[in-house]
Amino acid sequence: MKPEFETAPALHVSEWINADKHITLADLRGRVVVLHAFQMLCPGCVSHGIPQAINIYNAFSRNDVVVLGLHTVFEHHAVMGPEALKVFMREYRIPFPVGVDDAVSGSDIPMTMQAYGWRGTPSMVVIDRNGAVRLNHFGMLDDLRVGALLGQLVTEQASPPPAKSF
Numbered sequence: 001m002k003p004e005f006e007t008a009p010a011l012h013v014s015e016w017i018n019a020d021k022h023i024t025l026a027d028l029r030g031r032v033v034v035l036h037a038f039q040m041l042c043p044g045c046v047s048h049g050i051p052q053a054i055n056i057y058n059a060f061s062r063n064d065v066v067v068l069g070l071h072t073v074f075e076h077h078a079v080m081g082p083e084a085l086k087v088f089m090r091e092y093r094i095p096f097p098v099g100v101d102d103a104v105s106g107s108d109i110p111m112t113m114q115a116y117g118w119r120g121t122p123s124m125v126v127i128d129r130n131g132a133v134r135l136n137h138f139g140m141l142d143d144l145r146v147g148a149l150l151g152q153l154v155t156e157q158a159s160p161p162p163a164k165s166f
Contacts, residue, residue, distance in 0.1 A: 005132035008033075008125070011070065012111035013099030015082055017089060023097055025131060028066050032153045033127040037070045037101075037113065040080050040088045042121045048140045049122030050092055055143070056150065057096045064154045069098035072113045072121060128153050 008025055016023055025033065036053035038045035050069075057067040073080045082100055089098060101110035116125060119138045126135040126149060135149060 008127045008131055008133050009115035012102040014102045015100045017098045019097035029131055030129050032065045034067045035125040037072045037121050037123040039121045045122045067096040070101055071098055072101040072110050074109050
């Protein structure tokens with residue numbers, strides 16, 4: 001019997017960069033999703049998280065694994081807007097789509113960050129082909145552990161949708 005995993009909360013994104021259209025997790029069902037949450041001024045994100053996400057993007061087929069960035073600003077709001085993010089992404093050659101986490105009125109903590117319970121950045125969430133959270137981690141992760149998990153999830157088959165009864 002397979003263990004039950006929590007369904008991934010929806011992404012709350014005000015704008016996507018490097019994407020032709022608005023992206024939802026429902027659109028990505030059937031593929032493994034790696035969600036890398038970062039801030040431009042986060043040293044761990046710049047030194048480890050972003051390079052790791054780029055390596056994952058380059059290592060796996062887009063038919064199997066989708067890498068998404070999420071710029072989740074919970075401090076220094078005035079200097080980390082979408083225009084600065086676009087420049088940052090060009091400078092760091094980030095090839096995958098990056099969403100701007102929606103702000104919450106009266107709070108410094110953006111909506112997706114709240115929904116996933118992140119304590120900071122870098123954070124990584126891995127979602128399986130069925131839309132279930134299989135990893136939700138704050139901080140840096142070893143490349144080998146991440147690769148092993150992704151390899152396992154790529155080999156798992158997505159469950160067929162439940163039959164509709166009328």
